[in-house]
Amino acid sequence: MPAELGKIERAPGRDLVTLERQFAVQDLNARYAEAIDDDRLEEWPEFFRPDGRYHITTAENLAQGFPIGIVSATSRAMLRDRIKALRQANVYEAQRYRHVLGTPRVVARNGELEARTSFMVARIMHTGETTLFATGCYRDRIVLDGDAATFAEKVVVLDSRLIDTLLAIPL
Amino acid sequence: MTVHTGVRQWPGEGLTRVPYWIYSDQDLYAQEQERIFRGNTWNFLCLEAEVPRPNTFRTSNLGDMPVVVTRDADGKLHAFENRCAHRGALLCLHQQGERKEFACVYHNWTYDLAGNLTGVAFRRGIAGKGGMPPDATPERHAPRQLRLETLAGLVFGTLGTETPPLETYLGPDIMRGIRRVMRAPVRLIGGYSQALPSNWKLYMENTKDSYHASLLHMFFTTFRLNRLSQKGGLVVSENGAGHISYSMSADVAGKEYEQAKLRTAQEGYALEAPELLQSVDEFGDGIGLQILAVFPGFILQQIRNSLAVRRIVPQGLERTELVWTCFGFESDDEALNALRLRQANLIGPAGFISMEDGAAVGFVQRGSHAAARELSVVEMGGQGTSSEESRVSEAAVRGFWKSYRAHMRM
Numbered sequence: 416m417p418a419e420l421g422k423i424e425r426a427p428g429r430d431l432v433t434l435e436r437q438f439a440v441q442d443l444n445a446r447y448a449e450a451i452d453d454d455r456l457e458e459w460p461e462f463f464r465p466d467g468r469y470h471i472t473t474a475e476n477l478a479q480g481f482p483i484g485i486v487s488a489t490s491r492a493m494l495r496d497r498i499k500a501l502r503q504a505n506v507y508e509a510q511r512y513r514h515v516l517g518t519p520r521v522v523a524r525n526g527e528l529e530a531r532t533s534f535m536v537a538r539i540m541h542t543g544e545t546t547l548f549a550t551g552c553y554r555d556r557i558v559l560d561g562d563a564a565t566f567a568e569k570v571v572v573l574d575s576r577l578i579d580t581l582l583a584i585p586l
Numbered sequence: 587m588t589v590h591t592g593v594r595q596w597p598g599e600g601l602t603r604v605p606y607w608i609y610s611d612q613d614l615y616a617q618e619q620e621r622i623f624r625g626n627t628w629n630f631l632c633l634e635a636e637v638p639r640p641n642t643f644r645t646s647n648l649g650d651m652p653v654v655v656t657r658d659a660d661g662k663l664h665a666f667e668n669r670c671a672h673r674g675a676l677l678c679l680h681q682q683g684e685r686k687e688f689a690c691v692y693h694n695w696t697y698d699l700a701g702n703l704t705g706v707a708f709r710r711g712i713a714g715k716g717g718m719p720p721d722a723t724p725e726r727h728a729p730r731q732l733r734l735e736t737l738a739g740l741v742f743g744t745l746g747t748e749t750p751p752l753e754t755y756l757g758p759d760i761m762r763g764i765r766r767v768m769r770a771p772v773r774l775i776g777g778y779s780q781a782l783p784s785n786w787k788l789y790m791e792n793t794k795d796s797y798h799a800s801l802l803h804m805f806f807t808t809f810r811l812n813r814l815s816q817k818g819g820l821v822v823s824e825n826g827a828g829h830i831s832y833s834m835s836a837d838v839a840g841k842e843y844e845q846a847k848l849r850t851a852q853e854g855y856a857l858e859a860p861e862l863l864q865s866v867d868e869f870g871d872g873i874g875l876q877i878l879a880v881f882p883g884f885i886l887q888q889i890r891n892s893l894a895v896r897r898i899v900p901q902g903l904e905r906t907e908l909v910w911t912c913f914g915f916e917s918d919d920e921a922l923n924a925l926r927l928r929q930a931n932l933i934g935p936a937g938f939i940s941m942e943d944g945a946a947v948g949f950v951q952r953g954s955h956a957a958a959r960e961l962s963v964v965e966m967g968g969q970g971t972s973s974e975e976s977r978v979s980e981a982a983v984r985g986f987w988k989s990y991r992a993h994m995r996m
Binding site for chain 1: 774775776777778779780781782783802804805807808809855857858859862907912923927928930931934935936938941942944945946948
């Protein structure tokens with residue numbers, strides 16, 4: 416293996432990502448995914464800072480520099496509105512997700528952590544039909560404040576441009 | 587279940603009844619491809635902005651036939667079947683890009699950007715051996731070339747020999763509706779696709795069904811953002827092929843909305859971030875929503891400042907791909923662009939006012955699975971297919987079937 420690939424990643428500020436920080440990122444995404452998979456959607460916005468950004472896009476849009484989002488929120492309030500809409504307004508068949516998360520790659524930069532985590536999400540319909548619904552990568556900016564870790568930004572980059580039927584529950 | 591079209595008759599009630607076998611007949615699907623998509627209809631292929639420069643291409647579809655759209659070195663647009671003359675392999679394996687010619691990867695037969703066969707590898711053999719007979723005419727099997735017309739940045743194609751000029755096909759109202767939205771050079775802002783678990787016709791009916799909008803899509807109603815007084819209307823072209831459903835914009839930024847918010851806040855139904863619905867009257871006519879659809883598979887959408895074209899691609903009897911391409915204009919400033927991106931939350935597979943459509947068409951497909959002999963009732967707004975002020979009408983759906991039956995000779 417070339418030495419370059421094995422090098423420990425240091426941010427420009429030469430801030431070594433400690434195990435503790437690696438754990439904080441992993442733990443945040445684990446709790447995030449669990450809240451969604453357990454249908455505790457009301458908790459979902461609380462993983463973000465009040466001015467946090469949540470954006471679902473596709474690898475194709477990203478590669479071409481296209482800014483459109485499949486979901487595009489720039490505040491925790493917008494995320495709460497989405498959950499309220501899902502609970503009270505939007506119509507979709509009962510379904511749930513199962514997230515499987517990969518190992519995050521974490522870089523410390525400007526006092527924040529930048530992390531990339533692969534994910535796969537299976538969708539389980541009330542009929543029992545289980546399909547691989549989405550794969551992709553979370554590109555997160557995470558702020559550590561004392562014991563709390565929150566998302567300043569979570570960009571969900573889908574590998575595929577094709578979404579089956581609808582995307583109601585957040586990824 | 588496969589049923590045979592020969593024994594199928596349209597119900598005597600006419601356009602107010604739609605037989606369910608129409609969504610589940612494999613032979614009919616094949617016939618639709620021939621008579622509709624490859625027949626005398628204009629099919630939306632892409633935006634001109636998707637082939638922006640000489641020697642660029644993008645792939646598209648004519649029904650389930652794969653197609654390549656190109657812009658040649660002189661800037662002229664072409665479209666041809668994405669199929670090699672030799673063994674039928676795809677000629678172009680990319681969604682878009684730049685190319686001066688196409689070469690089939692299988693045996694390296696080459697084509698110019700108009701789809702003409704320009705070279706057959708080893709046509710004369712090697713060292714006098716092998717190769718094709720001198721009188722062989724592989725050019726006769728070349729991919730079919732489409733006739734194209736463009737309108738305000740939209741590229742339409744047809745294979746039909748009797749397809750009327752696009753302007754005649756669309757009629758004056760639809761022409762006006764398209765020109766109204768496509769008012770300036772387009773800037774692409776991205777796209778995505780939605781896999782619909784249904785026959786293609788169910789989605790086209792859905793877009794032409796102005797009656798369902800406030801009943802299925804509860805977002806506006808739940809958050810008390812609908813105005814019963816909202817003026818609007820339904821325009822159906824004479825041949826039934828095109829329709830426009832529109833409504834005047836509610837003044838969400840003004841007093842009216844503030845009052846509504848006060849009322850609804852007490853019931854817990856207010857949006858916490860109402861900026862989602864901030865919009866500007868960029869067309870200067872107060873129309874906040876215009877859904878325009880053209881037979882067989884084109885939709886142009888203006889939902890406030892969210893603009894998109896949607897292309898219906900049939901992928902078998904019970905599967906349809908819906909290709910969304912979102913756009914603004916080259917002249918957009920940052921503020922307008924930001925509005926378009928925020929309002930994109932309303933549309934697409936996760937859209938507050940559109941996500942249900944993907945599911946609803948599947949519900950019909952599944953619900954009517956065993957009902958081939960039954961009929962669905964399409965009688966809101968009477969029996970006609972003409973324009974009217976009320977959107978509580980299925981006139982445009984009947985228009986769809988009027989057009990469908992004409993092309994299918996049914």
